[in-house]
Amino acid sequence: MTWKEAVKKVLEDNKxxxxxxxxxxxxxxxxxxxxxxxxxxxxxxxxxxxMTLTTSKGMFTRVDEGTYILTMSENNKSKNGDTxxxxxxxxxxxxxKAIAGPKKEKLVPSYGMYWMRDAIxxxxxxxxxxxxxxxxxxxxxxxxxxxxxxxxxxxxxYVGQAIDRPIIKRLLEHTKNRLATRWNRFSWFGxxxxxxxxxxxxxxxxxxxSDLHSLANVxxxxxxxxxxxxxxxxxxxxxxFELYQEIDKDILKDKLLSSLKKL
Numbered sequence: 001m002t003w004k005e006a007v008k009k010v011l012e013d014n015k016x017x018x019x020x021x022x023x024x025x026x027x028x029x030x031x032x033x034x035x036x037x038x039x040x041x042x043x044x045x046x047x048x049x050x051m052t053l054t055t056s057k058g059m060f061t062r063v064d065e066g067t068y069i070l071t072m073s074e075n076n077k078s079k080n081g082d083t084x085x086x087x088x089x090x091x092x093x094x095x096x097k098a099i100a101g102p103k104k105e106k107l108v109p110s111y112g113m114y115w116m117r118d119a120i121x122x123x124x125x126x127x128x129x130x131x132x133x134x135x136x137x138x139x140x141x142x143x144x145x146x147x148x149x150x151x152x153x154x155x156x157x158y159v160g161q162a163i164d165r166p167i168i169k170r171l172l173e174h175t176k177n178r179l180a181t182r183w184n185r186f187s188w189f190g191x192x193x194x195x196x197x198x199x200x201x202x203x204x205x206x207x208x209x210s211d212l213h214s215l216a217n218v219x220x221x222x223x224x225x226x227x228x229x230x231x232x233x234x235x236x237x238x239x240x241f242e243l244y245q246e247i248d249k250d251i252l253k254d255k256l257l258s259s260l261k262k263l
Contacts, residue, residue, distance in 0.1 A: 003052045006037035008059065011070045022069040025050045026133070033135040043137040043199035047241060051196060110144075110190045112243045114151070117184050120168075121248040122175050128168040128188075130243030138246040139199040142168050145212070146191040147219050150174060150183035150231075157182055158231040159223040161216040163191075179231060191215065194241075 001009065010031045014021050023031075029046040032038060042048065053060045053068045060068045112130055120126050128141040143166050150158040158179060162170040167188050174180065191212060193202040204212060224232050 001037045003032075003038060003048055004056055004059070006032045007049055007052050007056075008070070009037060010035075011060070011068070020070050022063045022067045024067045025053055026066070028053075028068075029133050033133065041133075041136050042197070043139050044132050044194065044196050044241075045136050046132045047194075047196045108146070108189045108191065109193045110141075110241050110243055111146075111188060112141075112245060113187045114154075114185050115187065115245040117171075117175075117186065119245050119247040119251070120171075121250045122172065124250065126168055126172055127248060128166075128171075129246035129248060131246050132241060132243055137199070139194060139243065141190070141194075141201065141243070142166060143201040144168075144188070144190045144192055145203075146189050147216060147223065148186055148188045149223065149227075149229075150179060151185040151187070152183055153185075156223075156227045156229045158229050159220055159227065161220045163212055163216050182231065189219070 007028055010028050011020065011023060014023050026046050026049075029049045032049065033041060033045065050066070053062070058071060061071045062068050120128070126142075128144060129138045130141050131138050145163050145166055147159070147161050148167050148170065149156050150160075158174075160170055160174075167190075171186060174183065192204055194200070195202055
């Protein structure tokens, strides 16, 4: 199936009796992957589903943030093949446009929570790898800039910003400096975007963020003041897509070789 056909099928199947129910785009994505409705998922399947929902005019209705249902006209087509919109459908379309409103860029386009330090291969050139959904191809986030937090268990011990250098390079520095033995997890909040097709990092435009350093200073300062991390020596809900960490395959290979040697 095409992505549009797959999204439509999932929403058609999501009903009780004759009543269709709304679904969040991430749940739709999981269902498409679970039922293997499309041939290739790419690196950003959830974003592909989200884009399909927002660009397929007249087919899907947004009822809440990220949540959609088949429009009444599509429901009628599924039931009796009627392609003519009724007056009620026109009213529904007007309401849909009012609900959807203008598209806005996210202040924090992507982020990752409680990622594992040990899932990154620090010995070679370290990579920050993430996946948008189960079954998707990993995205290389090594050029991502933004704000990050270091954890000792679940306690935030340090908040920092990575603007002049990517987040992964700042994390690499923290494996060698005074914080090296003090953290085992981290979270990051990206200020750059991710291309929906190829997963490449897109630097924020000057029109959207005229001074990235000032923005980073504000975000970093808010986190430091709010969390009071014990390793910070100075004072100091508009999120997009969450990404889940992908373990570097070299680590898995090394573990396998080590096990074989022991055997």
